[in-house]
Amino acid sequence: MSDVALDQATTTATPTVINLRKVLGPAHVWALGVGIVLVGEFMGWNFSVAKGGAYGSLVACWVVGLLYTCVAMIDSEITSTVAAAGGQYAQAKHTTGPLMAFNVGLYLVMAYTMLEAADVLVIGDLVKMGAEELGRPGVDPHPFVFFMVAALAFLNYRGVFMALSVNFLITAIAFVSIIVLWIGVHPFSPGEITQHAEMLAIQPLPELSNVPGLPYGWMGVLASFQFGIWYYLGIEGTCQAAEEVRSAGRSLPLGTMTGMITLLIAAALTWWICAGMLPWDYLGQALAPLYDASKMSGSTFLHVLLWVATVFSATASANGCINDASRAWFSMGRDRYLPQWFSAVHPKYRTPYRSILFLIPIAVAFGFTGLLAQTITFSILSGLLGYTFMPINVMKFRRKWPLGSIKRGYVHPGHPIPAIVLFILCVATLFAVFLGFGAQLLAMMMFYILASIWFAFHRYKYVRRGDQFTMSWPRPLGY
């Protein structure tokens, strides 16, 4: 909407249209996707080492990297045509139907809100840890958790351009810090600081494995997939910016694919640094392994830099999660899947301000629990369910609107191979999650089933079915 129209809305309150502001470019899309994920290199991925050893974690890094590359390719193609806030929710609405769309929307909101809670919880712990290292034990992390949520919500409330510009800056600093650390541990002088030969000589447990380097055998490698997700969890969040980018067909594929390349580099460097500096049995349970590696380097500069970078990565992740969760919630409100009240757009800042406000107490409440493992597990499981839907989504999309029938900003190569690979890897990862968090997985499935029943029997009557299909596409093939 032009400024003239906005002035008119301000002065006369005549009905007009207030849409989200289209101000983002590929760099913001990159900042959103990588910003959400990069915290996973600073913490979390290393739990895969406890499951499958250092080599098992490397296999998980590659295999789960392949899973997310498929996710990025498929998402890039569909979102370059479905340029709507809500991302995968809006895609599901167009390709599958309301009940699936409702579930996908819930997966998104839960995945991002829980990840945001985990991020601020980590920031609180990092402040506490930093205070302890400066000689002041017993600092309460709660005020810092509350402050981070409030400050980032405020930033998002005031406008998407500034929120994601800040994300670009702090994400870039965090990414560069990994490269600086890699250079700082002298990668071309093996044995000087890093000790890969010694650290990777892991003896297998005789009753479980006879494969050198894999303490729990191939089953351990499979189990490590559930934490291998941390290397890349959230890159699909770039889709939520679809309605606010200047050119969806160009910016989203470019931002998402360069984001994925950045993460593959960051994941490989992270594994290499940590696997060569920390014993695998310590690495498998460390809170912040890159920060620990920086301390082991003996450099005060790297020590300080990695503390700052760890805080920045968690901040960028929380900031991106607020952006994404609020867009998904807003989008569901706009379609009346939730009360329409949530679909309000701020007339000055052009942000979904009520959705941003509504999600603050939820993130703070989960951040205050201190239950990092449970919170992040809920996020991972919700994300995985969303990924499992994507192969179905793209199959339906290509069948209903074959190539050439609508304009696409990007066409992913090799269809249907990426969809089939993604589906197989999702099933394998869900099995891995079941091995470690079977009860949580079943409890969460129960939650989504109950929510679906509520939607089908109570909420669906408010949905305007004719308004669901918003893209100016031809009638789908076969209809």
Next chain:
Amino acid sequence: MDFWDILQYAAWAAAALLVLWMVFDAIRISQHFSEDVLTSSQEGIDELALQQEQHRSGR
């Protein structure tokens, strides 16, 4: 009361102020604009494309 105590109180206060500002602003906006206007956002409308189209056609 040391530096860290002051920092904790400052964090509580700053967070509360930010949330209060957003809540008051949201209330103010609700009073100044009708719900029809605030919830008028439309999916699938590309304003930039429309503006470019209007520019091309000389309107």
